[in-house]
Amino acid sequence: MVGSGRRSLVVGRWIRALTVGALLLGSAQLLADRGKNIYERNCVACHRKLPVALDKFFFNYLLKYSSERRVKEALQRFLKHPTKKKALASEELINQYGLMPKTELSDTELRRAIDTYWETYKVFGKIK
Amino acid sequence: MSASNATATSISHSERRTLQRFLGLYAFLALLILILGSTIYYKLQKDLMLQTKRLELEEYSKELIDGLKLLHIYFDRYRTYPRNPLYRSAIYDADSVRIFSTLDDPEGVQLDKVIYTTGRVIQYIHVLDSYYLGAKYVVVEIDDDRKWFVQTWKNILLYGGALLALFLTAGLVLVRLFLAPMRHAIRLLDRFIKDTTHELNTPVNAILTNIEMIDTEHLDEKTTKKIKRIEIGARTISNIYQDLTYLILHHKIASQNREVDMSHLVQERIDYFKILGESKKIEFETDIQPGVKLYIDEGKAARLVDNLLSNAIKYNRRGGEIFVRLRPGELLVQDTGIGMDQSAIKDVFKRYKRFDTSVGGFGIGLNIVAMIAKEYNLHIDIRSKKEKGSEVYVRW
Numbered sequence A: 001m002v003g004s005g006r007r008s009l010v011v012g013r014w015i016r017a018l019t020v021g022a023l024l025l026g027s028a029q030l031l032a033d034r035g036k037n038i039y040e041r042n043c044v045a046c047h048r049k050l051p052v053a054l055d056k057f058f059f060n061y062l063l064k065y066s067s068e069r070r071v072k073e074a075l076q077r078f079l080k081h082p083t084k085k086k087a088l089a090s091e092e093l094i095n096q097y098g099l100m101p102k103t104e105l106s107d108t109e110l111r112r113a114i115d116t117y118w119e120t121y122k123v124f125g126k127i128k
Numbered sequence B: 001m002s003a004s005n006a007t008a009t010s011i012s013h014s015e016r017r018t019l020q021r022f023l024g025l026y027a028f029l030a031l032l033i034l035i036l037g038s039t040i041y042y043k044l045q046k047d048l049m050l051q052t053k054r055l056e057l058e059e060y061s062k063e064l065i066d067g068l069k070l071l072h073i074y075f076d077r078y079r080t081y082p083r084n085p086l087y088r089s090a091i092y093d094a095d096s097v098r099i100f101s102t103l104d105d106p107e108g109v110q111l112d113k114v115i116y117t118t119g120r121v122i123q124y125i126h127v128l129d130s131y132y133l134g135a136k137y138v139v140v141e142i143d144d145d146r147k148w149f150v151q152t153w154k155n156i157l158l159y160g161g162a163l164l165a166l167f168l169t170a171g172l173v174l175v176r177l178f179l180a181p182m183r184h185a186i187r188l189l190d191r192f193i194k195d196t197t198h199e200l201n202t203p204v205n206a207i208l209t210n211i212e213m214i215d216t217e218h219l220d221e222k223t224t225k226k227i228k229r230i231e232i233g234a235r236t237i238s239n240i241y242q243d244l245t246y247l248i249l250h251h252k253i254a255s256q257n258r259e260v261d262m263s264h265l266v267q268e269r270i271d272y273f274k275i276l277g278e279s280k281k282i283e284f285e286t287d288i289q290p291g292v293k294l295y296i297d298e299g300k301a302a303r304l305v306d307n308l309l310s311n312a313i314k315y316n317r318r319g320g321e322i323f324v325r326l327r328p329g330e331l332l333v334q335d336t337g338i339g340m341d342q343s344a345i346k347d348v349f350k351r352y353k354r355f356d357t358s359v360g361g362f363g364i365g366l367n368i369v370a371m372i373a374k375e376y377n378l379h380i381d382i383r384s385k386k387e388k389g390s391e392v393y394v395r396w
Helices: A002-023 A027-047 A054-065 A068-080 A091-097 A107-121 B011-073 B147-213 B221-249 B262-278 B298-314 B365-375
Strands: B088-092 B098-101 B115-117 B121-127 B137-143 B257-261 B283-288 B293-297 B321-327 B330-335 B379-385 B389-395
Touching: A027 A054, A027 A107, A054 A068, A054 A107, A054 B011, A068 A107, B011 B088, B011 B115, B011 B121, B011 B137, B011 B147, B147 B221, B221 B262, B221 B298, B221 B365, B257 B262, B257 B298, B262 B283, B262 B298, B262 B321, B293 B298, B298 B321, B298 B330, B298 B365, B298 B389, B365 B379
Parallel strands: B283 B321
Antiparallel strands: B088 B098, B088 B137, B115 B121, B121 B137, B257 B293, B321 B330, B330 B389, B379 B389
């Protein structure tokens, strides 16, 4: 199940890379797609196991840090070196599931994942 | 330098100038104080209005924040911004980026302030503790009805105007108070001259008529010389007397204008003054075209010429020369005297102004010249070089 998922992902990526190359799409789109991949593969995959959805965490960060720049900085700080002190999640959650493990992603990958995270849940343009 | 604008400088004229200057300065200061007061009053009124509106706006912002909180919690289900027809609002994040707005003009918001009016709308800014939806600043806006503004301006104009009027009245009273001693002194001087003049007439005339009656042929040379000196003195006094009479009485006597033979008059006056010139060994040289006419009061024409000649003698050097030229439309009196500065020329027509205090006189001569020139629209042009002498042109 996981293997086939991964294979289809790899195939999908290969096809997409080809398409991009063929159609000479802008590299920005490529980066965003790559960020989305990392985000889906890394963050979402692991977080699926948790009872608290990623968007709840996001709104906690929004509540405390307000702006895009500050939210992203705080996320970067936490994800690279998660500590109990920095964590915004409830203590029960952390006690039950343990502190989030230090991310294995490289700085650039992490930044792209966070960008995707922000783009996914940001409120800009969504309020009616 | 023309006499047409150097008007006969009278006391009331200089007085008016002092008055104007003082009042100008005074009004300026009064206005400054009023503007300062008005500014403070305006600010106070504005603050008062904003304080009143603030209570209302705070209520609105609380309501709005409650709405934002709910929206924050249930954002996965509801995404409708809390609205109220009573006010418009906007939310901004910690980097002052606008998240959402229903404001009329969201660009001009000043997030560093608490409450202010743009003239059209009043905006209140509340800083949140918990940034619902990432909003750090909540801006609530209502229309500014401008009632306070109109009322405040009405008050400023009304009371400010009244105060200004009061200030100016006080200023006028002050000026009159300050000018009283100066007026008094000048009136005293004028009265003194008037009184002296009255007392001069009879004795001077007595001296002059009696000198004329003396048969000099039967006298020795020494006595003749002495009598001549007495005559010179008497004529000088007589001249001063004429000037003073003119000053005191000229506005009471109607001018008797007629065609005056200026050639004749000028020659006659030169003859009269020759004897005065002799005492300083001054030579007269004339170039008088016969038959030059001018429509003028003869007495005034005589005063004009007399004063020019008397000045030419008075300010001449010993053994100097006076050149008089008469042409239709122009009289020139030129001397070889001490001359004067360019700056002094514009002052010469002022009464009691003597540009050389070492020489006697009251400084009224040119003042009379200017008055007469003004009355008959004569143009007076003075050209002077220090130590070289002066040329006075009278043109008509």
